Amino acid sequence: MITGAGGRTGRAAASHLLAHGHAVRVVGRDPSRLADLTGRGAEPRRADQSDPAAMAAALHGAEAAYLVLQPNYLPDHPDFAAFQDRAAAALAEAVAESGVPRVVALSSWGAQHASGTGPVAGLHRFEERLSAVPGVHLTFLRAGYYLENFLDHVDSVRTHRTITAPFDPDVPLPMITTSDVGVAAAEELLRPRPGTPIVRELHGARDVTMHEVARAIATAIGHPVTYERCTTQAFDERLRSAGVSDSVRAMMTEVPHAVNTGHLRAVQRRTPDTTTPTSLEDFIEAEFVPALGTR
Ligand SMILES: NC(=O)c1ccc[n+]([C@@H]2O[C@H](COP(=O)([O-])OP(=O)(O)OC[C@H]3O[C@@H](n4cnc5c(N)ncnc54)[C@H](OP(=O)(O)O)[C@@H]3O)[C@@H](O)[C@H]2O)c1
Numbered sequence: 001m002i003t004g005a006g007g008r009t010g011r012a013a014a015s016h017l018l019a020h021g022h023a024v025r026v027v028g029r030d031p032s033r034l035a036d037l038t039g040r041g042a043e044p045r046r047a048d049q050s051d052p053a054a055m056a057a058a059l060h061g062a063e064a065a066y067l068v069l070q071p072n073y074l075p076d077h078p079d080f081a082a083f084q085d086r087a088a089a090a091l092a093e094a095v096a097e098s099g100v101p102r103v104v105a106l107s108s109w110g111a112q113h114a115s116g117t118g119p120v121a122g123l124h125r126f127e128e129r130l131s132a133v134p135g136v137h138l139t140f141l142r143a144g145y146y147l148e149n150f151l152d153h154v155d156s157v158r159t160h161r162t163i164t165a166p167f168d169p170d171v172p173l174p175m176i177t178t179s180d181v182g183v184a185a186a187e188e189l190l191r192p193r194p195g196t197p198i199v200r201e202l203h204g205a206r207d208v209t210m211h212e213v214a215r216a217i218a219t220a221i222g223h224p225v226t227y228e229r230c231t232t233q234a235f236d237e238r239l240r241s242a243g244v245s246d247s248v249r250a251m252m253t254e255v256p257h258a259v260n261t262g263h264l265r266a267v268q269r270r271t272p273d274t275t276t277p278t279s280l281e282d283f284i285e286a287e288f289v290p291a292l293g294t295r
Contacts, residue, residue: 001025002025002027002065002066003067004068004106005027005042007070008179009068009178009181011037011182012186013066013182013185016182023041024042025045026042027055028046028047046058050086052091053094055093056097059094059095060099065104066106067103069091069122073248075243075248076248078245080122088130089129092130095130096134101135102136102189103130103139104189106181107199108142109143109264109266110263111123113263116254116257116258117264119251120255120264127197139197140200142202142266144175147283147287148178150213151287151288154288154292157292161223161224161225161226163213163217163225165210166231171262173207175213175280177287181202200268201266201267201268203266204280205275206279211227213280217284221289232253
């Protein structure tokens, strides 16, 4: 059973399971948005992640479930942490109520910390709530920085040949595609993991700095592209003028500080289990360059 099946990692997880012949139940607020998956044999269920009764009904009888706290941000939400906590509480209640024996939950690098990590702190609390449910075999997938975040910079690369962000240009980050996260989730669902909660970080193909991202895009498009580090204050101003709420801005501006100081970092070693196949260059060729052409 897959929540967030209309989203990025959930859709990739469901697709992978269907392609390998597994029975899949897909959950979303509007099953019509899951038509591509139901057309390939998935069983649709309507449920909102914040509705414990609907989620418990959707989970009932499943052998295993992939749970995603979604979406990343609601830019204009007045209290996004409270939104995350409501959904996390409802999902944990639904797991307890349904008796689903195996859960793979999407979390993030840095979720070992209770604070100072922006939205990731909500995933820390999500992990805590699920860990308190008795009798369920849990795996937390702590995914690295999504390469898809760079799609926000498509316009700036096209117009100014720059990527501007508040990250230290030389700090390497574990960067991963959402499709690789989804495939890892699907594989975990099929893998028995008895015992205490397991944490598995997902680091992508290799750690990458912002300078390397700019260089790789430059190589792909055949034009120079520069990375420009902005101050957190300038980042905050940009978010404010885009209409982002105080709550969400406070979260988003915590992230660069956490990354630049090493508070937000991967703690597991890079191994075959933490490494995923899609490289920065693959992502740029398959997603970034096409987006430059179409937007
Ligand atoms: N960005 C990063 O670098 C990063 C890194 C690690 C972990 N993460 C975590 O990854 C998770 C997101 O995973 P994802 O990328 O697979 O999800 P996603 O694609 O962002 O999720 C999109 C789904 O969110 C649902 N949604 C949209 N607005 C909603 C609302 N107001 N209320 C309830 N649901 C709503 C929609 O589901 P319906 O089908 O129901 O409409 C939509 O299909 C977050 O928990 C994030 O913190 C992010």
